[in-house]
Amino acid sequence: MSNNYLNNMNSSDEQELEFHKNTETILVIDDSPTNLEILHDVLGNAGYEVLVEMDGASGIEQVETNPPDLILLDVMMPKIDGFETCRRLQADPSTKDIPIIFITALTEAEEKVKGLNLGAVDYITKPFEQQEVIARISLHLKLRKLNLELDKQKQELEVRVKERTLELSQTLEQLKHTQLQLVQTEKISSLGQLVAGVAHEVNNPIGFISTNLHYANQYIEDLLILVGLFQKNCSNPGSEIEAQIENMDLGHIAKDLPKLMSSMKLGTDTIKGIMQSLRNFSRTDGDKKKLVDIHQGIEATLMILQHRLKAYSKRPAIQVIKDYSILPKIKCYPGQLNQVFMNLLANAIDVLEESMNDSICVNHEEYIPINPQIRIGTTIDKHHVTVTIADNGKGMPESVMNDIFQPFFTTKPEGKGTGLGLSISYQIITENHGGNLQCISSPGEGTEFIIKIPF
Template sequence: MMDNNKLTDFELQEKEPSASETILVIDDSPTNLEVLHDTLVNAGYEVLVEMDGFSAIEQVKTNSPDLILLDIMMPKIDGYETCRRLKNDPRTRNVPIIFITALSETLDKVKGLKLGAVDYITKPFQQEEIIARIQVHLQLRKLNLELDSQKQLLEQRVQERTAELSEAFEELKRVQLQLVQSEKISSLGQLVAGVAHEVNNPIGFISTNLYHANQYVQDLINLIQLYQAQFPSPGDDIQEYIAVMDLGHVLQDLPKLLSSMKLGSERIRGIMQSLRSFSRADGVKKKPANIHEGIETTLMILQHRLKAQIHRPMIQVVKDYGDIPPVLCYPGLLNQVFMNLLANAIDALEESFLISNLSLENKLQLIKNENGEMIEPQILISTILEEENVVIYIADNGRGIAKSVQNQIFQAYFTTKPEGKGTGLGLSISYQIITEKHGGTLDCVSAPGEGTKFIIKIPLNG
C-alpha cells in the first residue's frame, strides 16, 4: 500500500519533467538500451545512448548530459572503470551517475557507490522506479548547481566587500595621516608666524637705529679727524690714549662693523619674511602664486643644511627657472612639497658622503665622473612651462634609489632612514598634495649611484 502511494506520487511528478534534461544511457545490450530509451523518452527526457565506455567518455566531453545511466558489465572497459574516468575529469565530475546492476550483485553496488555513483537501479527494470530515482537525482543535481552558483556569487560578494573595505581602510588611513600632518603643520605654522611677528618689531628697531648709529658714527669720525687736523699736538695723555686704543684701527673698523650688523639684521628680516610666507595658512580656495618665490623661501629655510660640513663640501644649488606666470594653487601646500623633496635630496647627498669611513679627501676622490672630474654634491632645480602645465624638476646627484624599492617610496611610512630621522611620510604626503589637491602628477626617475630626479607637474590654472 505504501509503495503504491509512493509510485503514484512519482507518477504525478513524472508528468512534468524538465524538457531540456538529457540522460545518457551506456549499455552494451541493445535490448536494455531499447527499453530504457523508450521509458525515458516517454517520460519526456532527451536521451543519448552509447554502447561502450570509451565512446561514452568521448561523447560526454563535448555533449555533457544531466545524468548518466551506466551498465556495469560491458566489454573493453567496464562500468566501474568508465565511472572512475568520468569522475577524474573535471568536466564530467559533477554529472550524477546511476549504475545499472543485476539484482544479486550486492557487493558490486557498494563498489559503484564508492567510485562516486549516486545510486543504482536493478535489472530487470521497474519503469516507475527508474523514473523516480532519476527525478530525485536530477532534482538533487539542480539544487547542487544552484547551491554552487549561490556559493560562487557569495564568494564574489565577499571578495568585493573585502576589496571595498580594504580600500576604505586605506582611504581612512590616508585621510587620518593628512589630518595629523596638516594639524601639525598648521600649529607649527601658527607658532612660526607668531615668532616671526614677535621678532619683526625688535629687528625693526635695530635696523632703524643702526641707520642712525651709522650717521652718528660718521659724524664722530669726521669730528675726530677735524680735531686731529686743528690740534696736531693734543698733549702726552691724549697721544698715549690714541696709541693704546689704536684709533686708526677703530676708525677703519667701526663703519665695517656697523655695515655688517646692518647686513645681519637684514638677513634676519629676510628669514622672518620667508618663514611667514612659508608657513602661511592656505585658504579653502586656490590662489595665484609665484612658484619661484615658494622655492626660494624653502631654500632660505634649508640654507643651514646646504653649508659645508666636516664630512662633506657645500651642496651647490643650481637653478634654471623658466618664465612662469602665477600658478593657481595652494602655495602653503606646495611649499611643503618643495620642502619634502629638497630635504630628501639633501639627505641623499649626505648619505652619499657617509658611505664609508674614508677621509673627506678620499671620499672626494671617489665621487668623480667618467672624465675624472670631481662631482660636487649638487641639487638642480628647474622649472618650465609646458602647454597648460608647470613642470618643476628637483634633481640631486646623490646615492640614488635602489630599483627594488622604487615602487614603494610613495607609500606612507616607507623609509630607509634610521628611526628618529625618517618618518616615511614626506613623499606620500607630497604625492597627495600634488595629485589630489592640484590634479597634477609626481614622478620619480632614479638609478642607484646616478642620482634622483623628481618631476612635479601641475596645471597652471588649477
C-alpha cells in the same frame, strides 16, 4: 533492440521537443535491448527525457555532445565496461559532476565499493524494482539541483566578497589619503601658527634694532668727525689724553667702527629676510588658488634648509645649481607647493649625506672624492610649468622606485622617516593641482624629480 527502434526512441517532433526542453534528461547506457526498452518506458512515463546507448564509448560521446542530468550505467558491457566508463567520465572536468548510478546484476560488496570509489553516487541491483529506480533517480536529481544551486550561490558569494573586498580596499585607500590630507593640513597649520608667533616676537626687536642702528651709525659718524676736528685743532691735548688715545688705538676704532655698524645692519637685514622666507614658506592657502612666483617658494625653502647645505667637518658643502627660466606668476596653492619643495629638497640632502657616508672610506685610508650637488631647474611650455629637482647621489633601484609614492613607505632607518613626504607631495601635485610628479633614478646615477603643473 533494432537500430530502427533506437532511432525511433531518440527522435521526436517539434511538440515533443517543446515538452522536453525543460525536463530532466536521463542517459541509460546498457548493452541489453530489453533493459533499455523497459527503462526508456518507465522513465519516459515518469516525465523524464530519455537517451540510450548500448556501449561505453558511445555513452561517453553522447555525454560530451549532449550532457544529461543523470546517467544509469550498466557494469558488464563489451569493450569498455561500466567501471572504465565511469572513470573516464569522472576524469573529465566537464562531465565529472554528472551523477552516475550503477545498475547491474553484480551483488558483491567489493564491486559496489569499487563503483562508489570511482565516483558513482549509487548502486541498483538487477533485477530492479521500477519504483525503486524512479525513487533513487528522483533523489539524486534533487541532490544535484541542490549542489548546482549551492555552487551558484557560492559563486555569487565569491563575487560579492570580491566586490566588497574591492570596496573595502578603496575605502582604505581613501582613508589613507584622508589621513595624509589631515596630516598635511595640520602640519602646515601648525607651522604657520609657529612662524606667525616667532615672526611677531622677532620682528619687533629686530625692527627696533634696525631703526636705531641707522641713528647710531649717524651719531658715530658725527662723533668720529668731532674727534678728527679735535685732533686737528688741539695740538697739545695733554699726556693723559694721549695715553688713552694710544691705549684704545683710536685710529683702528675710527676705521673699524663703521665696518662694525655695517655688519650689524647686514645681520639685521638677514634676520628680516629669514623671517620673510618663513612667512612665504608657511603662508596659508585658503580655499582658492593664488597667483604666486614659485621661484620665491623655492628660494624660501632653500633659505630654511641653508644650515643643512653648509659644509661640516666630515662633509663638504652641498652645491645648489639653479637654472631658472623666466616664469609668470602661477595659479596654485603656494603653501602646499612649498611643502613639496621642502620634501624633495630635504630628501635630496638626506640622500647626498647617505651617499657620502656610504663612500667615505676605502681600505680604511683612501677617501673617495665627491662633489655633492642639487640641481634645480624651471621651464615653461604652452600648457605646463616644469620644476626639476635632481641630485647626484647613489640613486635608487627599480624595486624601490615602484613604491616611493606609497603612503608610509620609507628606506630610511627607524625614527628618521615617516614615509609620508613623497606620498603627500604626489597627492598635492596630482590631485590638488592636476599635475604630474615623476621620478627618474637608477643606481649610481642620482635621482631626479620632475614636477609638472598646468596653468
